[in-house]
Amino acid sequence: MSSPPTMADAPTPVDASAPAEAAPSADPGPRAPMRLLRAVGARLVAVASVLLGAATLAFVGLKLLPGDPVATLLGPQTTASPAVRAQIRADYGFDEPVLRQYLHYLGELLHGRLGESYQLQQPVSALIGEQFRPTLELASAALGLAVVIAVVSAITTAGRRSGLRSALSAWELVAVSTPSFWLGIVLLTVFSFRLQWFPVAGTEGVQTLVLPAVTLALPIAGVLAQVLREGLETALAEPFVVTARARGLSRIAVRVRHAFRHAAIPLLTLSGWLTGTLLGGTVLVEKVFARPGIGALTLQSVNTKDMPVVMGVVLLAALVFVVISQVTDLLYLVIDPRLRKG
Amino acid sequence: MSTDFSPAPASVSASAEPLLVVDGLDVAFPGREPVVRDVSFTLDRGECLAVVGESGSGKSVTARTLVGLTGGGARVTARRLAFDGTDLSALSEKRWRALRGRRIGLVLQDALVSLDPLRTVGAEVAEALRTHAVLPRGQVGARVPALLTDVGIPDPARRARQYPHQLSGGLRQRALIASALAAGPELLLADEPTTALDVTVQAQVLTLLGRLRDEGTSVLMISHDLAAVARLADRVAVMYAGRVVEHGPTERVLTEPEHSYTRALLAAAPTGRAKGTRLSAPVGPARTATPPAPPVGDVLLDVTGIGRSFRGPDGTRHHAVRDVSFTVRAGETLGVVGESGSGKTTAARIVLGWERPDTGTVRFRDAPWSTLPESARRASRGRIQAVQQDPLGSFDPRYSVARILGEAVAAAGLPGGRLRPTRAAHRARVAELLDLVGLSADLLERRPRDMSGGQRQRVAIARALAPSPDLIVCDEPVSALDVSIQAQILDLLADLRAELGLALLFISHDLGVIRHVSDRILVMKDGRVVESGDAERVFTRPEAPYTRELLAAIPRAPTPVDDGAGRGAGPDSAERTAGRVLSGGVVP
Amino acid sequence: MAQATIDKARPVRIRRRGRVGPGVASAFAVLALFALIGLAPGLFTDTSPIETDPLAALRGPGAGHWFGTDQLGRDVFARVLHGARPSLLLGLGATVFALIGGTLWGLASALGGRVADQVGMRLADIMLSLPELLLALFVVTLLGRGTVDVMIAVAVAAMPGYARLVRAEALVVRRSGYVEAAAGLGLLRGVLIVRHVLPNAIGPLLVLGTVGFGTSLIYASGLSFLGLGAQPPSPEWGAMLSEGRGFLETAWWIGVFPGAAVTCAVIAVNVAGRHARARFAGGIAR
DSSP, rough: OOOOOOTTSSOOOOHHTTGGGTTTTTTTOHHHHHHHHHHHHHHHHHHHHHHHHHHHHHHHHHOOOOOHHHHHOTTTTTOOOOHHHHHHHHHTTSSHHHHHHEEEEEEEHHTTTOOOOOOSSHHHHHHHHHHHHHHHHHHHHHHHHHHHHHHHHHHHTTOOOOOOHHHHHHHHHHHHSSOHHHHHHHHIIIIIIOOOSSHHHHHHHTTTHHHHHHHHHHHHHHHHHHHHHHHHHHHHSSSSHHHHHHOOOOOOHHHIIHHHHHHHHHHHHHHHHHHHHHHHHHHHHHHTTTSSSSHHHHHHHTTOHHHHHHHHHHHHHHHHHHHHHHHHHHHHHHGGGGGGOO | OOOGGGGOOOOOOOOOSEEEEEEEEEEEOTOOOOOEEEEEEEEEEEEEEEEEEOOTSHHHHHHHHHHTOOTTOOOOEOSEEEEEEEEEOOOOHHHHHHHHTTEEEEEEHHHEEEEESSSOOHHHHHHHHTTTTTTTTHHHHHHHHHHHTTTOOSSSSHHHHHHHGOOOOOHHHHHHHHHHHHOSEEEEEEEEETSSSHHHHHHHHHHHHHHHTTTTOOEEEEEEEEHHHHTTOSSSEEEEEEEEEEEEEEHHHHHHSSSSSHHHHHOOOTTTTTTSSSHHHHHHHHOOSSSOOOOOOSSSEEEEEEEEEEEESOOOOOEEEEEEEEEETTTTTTEEEEOOOOSSSHHHHHHHHHHSSSEEEETTTTEOTTSSHHHHHHHGGGGEEEESSOOOOOOOOOOOOOHHHHHHHHHHHSSGGOOOOOOHHHHHHHHHHHHHHOOGGGGOOOOOGGSSHHHHHHHHHHHHHHHHOSSSEEEETTTTOOHHHHHHHHHHHHHHHHHHHHHEEESSSSSHHHHHHHEEEEEEETTTEEEEHHHHHHHHHHSSSSHHHHHHHOOOOGGGGOOHHHHHSSHHHHHHHHHHHHHHHTOO | OOOOOOOOHHHHHHHHTTTTOHHHHHHHHHHHHHHHHHHHHGGTTOOOOOOOOOOGTTTOOSSTTTTTTTTTOOOOHHHHHHHHHHHHHHHHHHHHHHHHHHHHHHHHHHSOOHHHHHHHHHHHHHHHHHHHHHHHHHHHHHHHHSSHHHHHHHHHHHHHHHHHHHHHHHHHHTTTTTHHHHHHOOOOOHIIIIIIIIHHHHHHHHHHHHHHHHHHHHHHHHHHHTTTOOOOTOHHHHHHHHHTTTTTTTEEEHHHHHHHHHHHHHHHHHHHHHHHHHHHHHIIII
């Protein structure tokens, strides 16, 4: 907004902590374990509340699902007798009051049971477990690729006004704007059908992973590169960079030793978005490349209104999200000492 | 002690040339007017030169140029630019790096952002040692605490492990100085090294710089504050609009300034100047002298025992204000002075009704005020108005001056702002307000962010005047302004006060400003009032130890200036020249 | 220059405003063209997008059929043009719906008292913990397939983000110096909200909404691609891509051209969104 006013009276947050001169963090005292315990407890509560919220949301969804669940369960070509229907109704507890069903559902969740698929007659957890590996492989390959592309693209061009920079910026814009399902189709056309470098489908071997990972990675790399470059440029404009260079540091050393940590902070804020994009993106990418995985399972369940499986995937996504956001919070503290208390 | 800072073994400088020679320096950024033009000065070993000027005068750019960090694709040319016989104008980046930190150190304004906030103080200090391999790697860690001790940081081993935000402003600035001195440079460039600090701390840092100078380090000090550098500098160069307009021994420049701009600068500093004198040279329709203050009337504002605490981020309660009482009479100015965090702003917000006190009451015009519900207070809100330090934040960013004042006039015309006075009356009132604060009608369609700081503050004052208030609360109204603009705003407030019979509650950290405007003074520290009384009495015979400490720390120019070089020197000519120079570039 | 005082007028900014670079100009041109195609595809082609011609099936791009023909002999160029309206409307409808819902949600949270705030923001937290596409899929499971259902699903998934922003902006603006200054003149609360809070809180929302339009376009066509939105033979871009997926080996053009249309539209929207953001940041925030 404006440069810092000369001798501001407004107590900035930092001023408030300035009396650190009196008793700083060097001596945490005997109550440190208690404090740690409390901090861990608070985090666990946060994790649990998001999971409970997601579970509740999923349950509400289940109850809102139009139509008779027994009919959905049996499929359209059923010849089941009313007696069989009543039996199913009792087995699944569809007769009980909603609150009772809800509590029962939560109780099952506590024991790690996600219920049973309407269509596949298997426990949801088993279904998800089977499909977990290919998706994990895809997501981690894409993440690694995206980070490498982004870091290279950002470091080489941050703070420079060159043709390379504008070319890379333009490339990032296109990457960010390209729907992954279309990108996948183009890559398939060129590299699988025309050049025949990579197999068209399948999950066996690294070969089959290349195109799907690139498809998932490119749009993400575009966003990461933009944020990283912006972070680097912001950091390079800070006064401490002048101080560091006035100490005799080279441009590169300033980037590596000072600016990089600063640029990592805005990157961290993207972790939630990143998780979501990776997980959501697998649905589309797995469809394009006809790969098995959580995404394919989700799509199949959505198509057959197999609500227990959809609920299971929703809970899994929420779990991954909270775990990652907790890790992110810890990373913030590692990177930025200003956020540490005491 | 001094051994620690003994300059690096200088390559035997055979020439009799001074350590630093700047001759005919020009700096221009692409597509803009040159920011530094034909600047020349020299600096000897163990000497301190102060470069003084207001923002935009080119002084900071000059300092950056001396370490080869002008930046922004600047074009630097000079007849001669030499450090210890080395021509700086044609130095490769590699040779610059060998000079930076090792032989020339740089200290910037605010250590909170000038030290890397993500690294410990020790790491920052060690960096210069490592970069220049001053010591074997193994000894760097041991050397850091010694360096911190040398700049007066107690408990250095612990401080070295802390981060900049964990240190107080004064310690932080010392740490920054230590990091600049680590590799033993012969020349220290200090760019506004004390500007972000409270006065008492400011004095300590200046003392430290003075000691370094005495120990043989050459110091080039950049500042906007002539009085602050006076105690330290051997010579002073005054810069204005990119040029050095005056250059000479400190004593001479302060007592017999030759250039009208220097005189204006000296005259404009309110420090130690008696109340009732004008600070700025008359601009526009001259008001010959400050009109006498209006007669002081009945008690307008009665604050009794107010207290307010806030919960800190770590759950502890922080008492911003405790048991504060004071009164303001109609037509009177009460000055509230204190360093940052002393609770003056919270007290002001309680008076304005933005904050409810936990304890105590505020009565206004002999009626309840702080206890009123907002709906009951709304009708009288116009009677107390505010002028903030940063007026920009107090304007709706979408609004032009005309709309800002128009809204105020409409609201004042009829309570609640539902109906408007007639258009003509409305416009006449806006014009009248502009005239009162000395702004031209050309500015009506401008938005505040496209105006200068002084103009914005005038608009803020005009808006505050719209409801014809009895009391205006001014919270650091001139702190963000250059000293000559500061002077104009202070004079404006004095004029308005006399003309309209306003009472002012004037808050500032700057004792000079406070003395200049106040009838009575309240000194605050840590949320409490430590001293109050008649302004002259507080300044001449302070009772509280803290007040004495504050007064002792004021940077003061030598006495002759107090009689007002700008006023005394020459009947008319000086006065008018000063006015012209100011209006040429700085006057809104 | 790291100087403490600020007293320089900044005329530079005035000059900067209103100037538009060639990239931004062409983005707006592309958007205008797409809008025109969406409104009146007949201006650009006479060929029917649904008329089949088995004799002309699977022809490559050429003079007669610029983008080739599909497995039923339909002209891909005509289908892409006629697909503009349903595809863009899907994204636009979802964005508008999400903006309106998000604004009401955010304002209710910011101004509606503690309980409303807690409920509203916890719900937003939970929804934001799920990937947007998964959330949309969840809603589609509830609603079933179809264009309107996909539109609602995409909107619901985007809503909590807008709600958060609106709430935060409204709180910031409410506590800002100018609202206090206006309140200090004795203005009524309602007048304050309408005159100062809303207009200033809405700017960032519109900026985000522009970028959100691009995202919504991608997700809406993505859901159609998954077979959940527009159904064949409707010439919606995502649905066309889905059909084209089966013919990649023999007829790449069936899928590639509709996808290119989506990408062009999103690029143009994103460039416009960035321009809006930069302009907003330069115009107001500084």
